Amino acid sequence: MIGRKLAEKLAQDGMLGGSKVERLSLLDVIEPALPAGFTGIVHRAAIDLAKPGVATSLVQSRPDVIFHLAAIVSGEAEVDLEKGYRVNFDGTRQLLDAVRIAGKDGDWCPRFVFASSSAVFGGDLPAVIGDDYALTPQTSYGTQKAMCELMLADYARRGLVRGIGLRLPTICVRPGKPNRAASGFFSGIIREPLAGQEALLPVGRDVRHWMASPRSAVGFLLHAATLDPSRLGKRPNLTMPGLSVTVAEQIAALERVAGPKAVALIRSEHDPLIDRIVRGWAQAFDPARALGLGFHAETRFDEIIEVYVEDEMGGRLP
């Protein structure tokens, strides 16, 4: 979803960091959609990045910027251990190694923007997590992202890529249909009522979590691609800004934006498992480094809803 929105934005802007975007290569396990309005060359393909040789052929076009967002989600990585390590870790490693080998004559060193996740943090966490806090993932997905962060940092330190890793917050409001991800309800309790449909709330309203809009996530990726790498110092992985809100605060914002009729469509149906999983996640960060480097996200949940209404509902409430 973020990859699609990023491609659309790049196609629409036609520029990145003051340079014309001449060519877009869009790669995923299923062939990505053609973004509207782009006048340059578009290459699209369905690929399996973890398959030996695939990454090598991908880098032959020597792109200036690589955005690497591909991953299987946390639930799937937990159920299928081998697939998780293969796609989320080996895929990234193959891509980093393909860049290393293709660039070994020193004439090519692309920017490599890696989408990590706040799931690299887990377990017994402080209420607010600072930039120096240990990565203690409690899922295989978070583990794989953390391993990729380390390898990216090592390759960046060695001058093999101009790497930057971004720990994305939970993205809210996700467009589309409800899914069964444990985090799905954070979007569902906004998206469904805005569409006049009922939404289930499986957790207590005191649950606090860290979120940003899809538009902010695309903004992070674009900003990362244009940032001077020397400003990252010895730590190219950054916790992205976000908004720490409780479910109660989400619902209060929904009421301000869409009225009590929308809020009435939220039905509490407690799910002890989801409640427990979600309470194990990070609640808030102090992303001082990212803020100092010019990354920014929403500061009120009302804005996050407004972004959804603008970008997904044509700006019109029903």
Add this chain to the structure above:
Amino acid sequence: MIGRKLAEKLAQDGMLGGSKVERLSLLDVIEPALPAGFTGIVHRAAIDLAKPGVATSLVQSRPDVIFHLAAIVSGEAEVDLEKGYRVNFDGTRQLLDAVRIAGKDGDWCPRFVFASSSAVFGGDLPAVIGDDYALTPQTSYGTQKAMCELMLADYARRGLVRGIGLRLPTICVRPGKPNRAASGFFSGIIREPLAGQEALLPVGRDVRHWMASPRSAVGFLLHAATLDPSRLGKRPNLTMPGLSVTVAEQIAALERVAGPKAVALIRSEHDPLIDRIVRGWAQAFDPARALGLGFHAETRFDEIIEVYVEDEMGGRLP
């Protein structure tokens, strides 16, 4: 060196955590020496753990405890990137996966004691590093160790191994000949004068570093193998205790133990490169968790010298 001492200690004790040691499998890239005085079965072999299939055949004997110390050192991992990732990371991964697959029926879940390193920390560090501090390695070796820690923690969380990772301090006094490791002089300025030989000191005497004796390192590994894994909670990787000393304090201890004649054999020959590398390393830790779990190391540098004199010089100063 630590592996050899660990094997000798296990052979000598004949017991581990109240159980008789019936079988020792000693595996390294060159065939390990036969430890003296062991009455059980010893299997020794020269192996390449990273080679597909090797780990699978190793675990067929279903050992109760696996000590995994194998690694190429930091200098070599820095010079040969591919070899470093292959040996230090892939070797560990192959071993973890071999255990996972062999134990998948739930009837075997060995203890897996992994030797990590304080090299997982680097860059701009606080004067004293706590247990919650981020892993920010500034070498490929440290990166590979940190990646292994993450994978070990994930496999332990999933119940696939009873894993524990130990971040070992710099080991001092290392027996044997001088080597060209950047950290070599920390041992050399003690070992060579005790043998009546000159030692070069390439750094300023104000340099501070984190050390423990080889005897302490063996003690950490044995204690880790007998610790109740449930006491590790969600974080099975631990910074081991050590002693934070300056070079000046090392030299003062040498004078107390062996007199001014020994100290007179230390010759300062400044090496700006080594000085710079060493000043980038961690100076001190607050290993509260490990101390609480019963790990302990030397508390005065005099003890570290005395351990060397006892274990390597038959207890006699020349």
